[in-house]
Amino acid sequence: MYPDITLQAMNKEDNDLGLDFFPLVIPPYKEESSETYCFAFRDRRLLLLNENGNFRLPSLEETGNMDITILRQQYLGELKSISCFSMELDGSKDMGNNDNFGFFVLRELGAILQAPLPLIAGKAVHIMEWDKNTMFCGRCGSSTSLKENERAKQCPECGFLAFPKISPAIIVLIEKEDKVLLARSPNFRPGLYSIIAGFVEPGESIEQAVVREVREEVGISIKNVRYFGSQPWPYPDSLMIGFTAEFLEGEIQVDGIEIDNAGWFRKDEIPAIPGIDSISGQLIEYFISRHS
Ligand SMILES: [Zn+2]
Structure with missing residues (x-):
């Protein structure tokens, strides 16, 4: 239990936060028949078995019995005494989804698997890629x-x-009276807006990164920067660290490269935004909840 961790606007249970998961490097001794969860990826898509229309994680044994080459495997730790493993499967063989199994991208998992399994899947893909990228x-x-x-x-x-490797990135919700600053990157799908985010530079504190990114991307100054919460973001190896802040001074100026449009939006003017499964969506939802 972590009773002192208060995450604004995120009233989460231990289970949702993944606190029931205990990371370990060496598996404890167990009977061979003990229960296991295997997070097996093929091109970053997670293998799930189809049991009468319900998808579930395979065990280590079930994955081993499939007709597919296992490229690498790592032990992750224990979820309520069930041993969890990450695995990379050979992506060269054509294996589409069929009646027995399917492969799913990380973002789909929240709607398919129970908490905290989607969170552990993010950890698993991160460890799997570290394993692959550090062979030499x-x-x-x-x-x-x-x-x-x-x-x-x-x-x-x-x-x-x-x-x-974990790459910390800041994300910040900026308010000006009853408006929120939203911006869009040229990489976003058409119409989608979000809040300001960027990677922490070497030699920089997280709070410096917040002030610098806002200045660089939209040219304004902020005050009252407050921690909101954080979220592992395995695309491929980030940790998003969320803040709220208030506008201090300046006119919005976008660089046209990282940001191609930005502006102040009232609650009823908010365009398409990221989903509530991301910390960006949760921060914007936090703004909306306090202006209703
Ligand atoms: Zn060496």
Whole structure:
């Protein structure tokens, strides 16, 4: 239990936060028949078995019995004493969805699997890609080996350690009286707006990143920056750190590269925005809830 963690506008249970999951590097000893969850990905799509129209995670054994090559496997930890594994399946063989199984992108999982399984799937794909990207030492090129008792790869030649990379990014909801600042990137689908976000630079604090990103992307100053909550964002390895802030001064000016349009929107003027499953959607929902 983490009774002191208050996440504004996010009244979540332990289960939804994934607090029932216990990360480990070495599996505890168990009978071979013990229950397992296998998060097996093919091109970042998760394998689920179809049981009379209901999709569920396969066990390690069920995945092993399928006619598909397993490229790599990592133990992740325990969810209520069920051992969880990440896996990468060979993507070269054509395997479409059929009556027995299907492959699903991460964003679909919230509607298919119960909490906290979609969250663990995000962790699994992150670990799977780390496993793939650290087969060789980034410093000297030798083959790496798994380090004992720690989630790391070690180079036997030069000793270099490769930990899973997490790229922190800030996201900030900016309010000006009864309006919210929304902006769109040229990469968004047509009509979609969101709030300001960007990666934390090396050597920079998170709060500096908030002020800098807002200044760079829309040219305004902000005040009263407050922490809101965070969300792992495995596309491919981010952690989104959410804030609220108030407008201080300046005129909106967009750079035309990262942002091609931005403006102040009243609650009843809000265009298409990200879903509530993302922290951007939750922050905008938080604004709407306080202006109704
Ligand atoms: Zn090396």
